[in-house]
Amino acid sequence: MVQTLRVDDIEIELDEVIEHIRKSGARIVGLCLPEGLKRKAGDIASHIEQNTGCTVIVSGEPCYGACDIDAALLDEVDVLVHVGHSRLLPVDYRVNSLRSKQHMERVLYVEARSTLDVLPAVRKAAALLKGRKVGVITTVQHVHTLNDVCALLRSLGFSPLVAGGDDRVCHEGQVLGCNFSAARCDCEELLFVGGGEFHPMGAALATGMRVVVADPYLNEARVVDTRAIVKQRYAAIWRAMDKQRFGVVMCSKMGQRRPHAALRAVALLREAGRDATLIMMDDITIEKLEQLGFECYVVCACPRVAIDEYATFPMPVLTPPELEMVLGRRRMDDLALDEILEG
Ligand code: SF4
Known part of the structure; x- marks a missing residue:
């Protein structure tokens, strides 16, 4: 029986999904997965069906982010389980609150957590930091590491700051590719914990600050260079x-x-x-x-x-x-x- 799903370094707790579906009284459940987890669709669907008695319909459409709700599937189901991203309210949530609320109340976001140890990369990144006041940002799969990251930075003599973003983001220190509100904090430079190029690049462009990356996937540290993207x-x-x-x-x-x-x-x-x-x-x-x-x-x-x-x-x-x-x-x-x- 799958209760914690593991795919590479990613862990997903399925217990809360089962509990939510049972409480909701749902009969038909939709399941949306990001591309990296799609191959586990059969396992997750079986687990939900066996533990709730519901019928599960898996979305075969691409899912690029929390913004990407399969609206056609949502129309067919009582609850839509959206795996791998944090909750995100539609842009028109306030403007057209009735329609959006009716839709979004039936979406259950189930976050994914990376099990990678980020601290070795953070230790390397600390050597590249120039200021003492460091804003710390990351993506949803590493937000649970920020307490440890800050403790390490403090032990190395830095003053880390994890700021809250606006309503579009769920967690302090979390950035999205479309929202760097948590990066706009009272600091001298930013430390991004995570992989990929876009988020640290976006943080640098959005804030104009120097950004150092602690990449746990490559176990390396680097300073963001925005020249190519600006060009x-x-x-x-x-x-x-x-x-x-x-x-x-x-x-x-x-x-x-x-x-x-x-x-x-x-x-x-x-x-x-x-x-x-x-x-x-x-x-x-x-x-x-x-x-x-x-x-x-x-x-x-x-x-x-x-x-x-x-x-x-x-x-x-x-x-x-x-x-x-x-x-x-x-x-x-x-x-x-x-x-x-x-x-
Ligand atoms: S960057 Fe924002 S709008 Fe784009 S896929 Fe991610 S959450 Fe959606």
Whole structure:
């Protein structure tokens, strides 16, 4: 019987899932898993069915983050179990609270925890820190390590600070690829604990601070260098300068809907004498954008899309702050990371 699911370094507690489903009286349960855990879908579905008597339907759609709720599946089930991410309220939760609440009350987020020991990498990163007051940030799978990280930093003479973010993030010190509110704290520099490039890069761009990475996957430490990504973004901005026909893309994923940002982008474009068309899609792919045939796109969805997929887009694809630069609404030396912030 699976109670704690382990996949590589990731652990997921399934007991709370069973308890929640039993209490809810659900008969049909949906199950959404991120790509790295999808191959365990059969094990988890069997475990839930055996322990609750419910019928489980697994989402076969991609799941990129907490924002990415399978809305079609949610319509079919009593409870939707969303594994691997922390709770995230839809962007329109307050704007359209009744609809959003009815949906979100039926979503159970089950976080995943990494079992990796982060302290050896933190010890290496400490050697690269220049300031004493250090803001500590991480992603959800390592948030449980932050007490130990701070204790280690204090023992090495630093003053670590773990700040709370806005309503979009659940845990102190947690950052998302679209939200670095927890990184904006009273510190001299930031220490990011975790793997990958985007989150530490985003923290550096969002705050303008020096960011040191303690990467437990590679057991190494490094200082973030934003020059390549800044060059990439200016290249996209320059390519968009003379474009006339813009597609403004809204996303239908519940946690990425940004109608106000999209409507504002359309208004700014039209005021500037450019053609603007609003587009709604779920996954934003090169094939869909090419098929629509606009000269340039502004993506008012996950801020990572324009950046992560830059090399594959044949046309310029901008974020809303970058559009402001193209239209002369923002200074050219004021490149800002697009974020989805709350409150
Ligand atoms: S909007 Fe993008 S960065 Fe934010 S949670 Fe969703 S996938 Fe992650």
